[in-house]
Amino acid sequence: MTDNWFDRFFRDKDGNIVIGQLPNPPLLVWAIASVLQLVFKTGAIYTGLDIIALIAIVIWALAELFQGVNYFRRSLGLIVLIATIASRLS
Template sequence: MENTLVDKTFRDSDGNVVIAQMPNLPLIVWIVTSVLALIFTPGKINTVLEVVANGSLFTWAWMELFQGVNYFRRLLGLVVLIGIIASKII
């Protein structure tokens, strides 16, 4: 198989096209804590849930950026990482 830019962008090492995958643990934690933060809006519980949610999403983005199966997944990690940082600055 040829190693074109399109192949490197969307295919994994086995040659499968990978755009989406089953969520890994940091992404599952982010989803659960984000939903719980919407339910428990006031107080310290909400603050803790938001910190855990942001930390787990940061971890997921970092893992995708450096361990993603293709360039698309790595770019996705970079975009989410920049988005997290930008949302905290603004």
């Protein structure tokens, strides 16, 4: 296997191209909380789900940023983290 930009960015340590993976627990929690927010649109339950979703996606993004299997996954974690922070500041 050659060591070019594509390989370093998209391949894991075993040489497999990794773009998507099975969802890990924080991503599943974020997805479930986000879907439930469509059902509970106001009130304390919505606020609680919003906090749970926020914490879960930040944990997922940080895990990808620091432990991602390749540079693509790490970049994805950084992009999601920045987008999450930016969405909360606006």
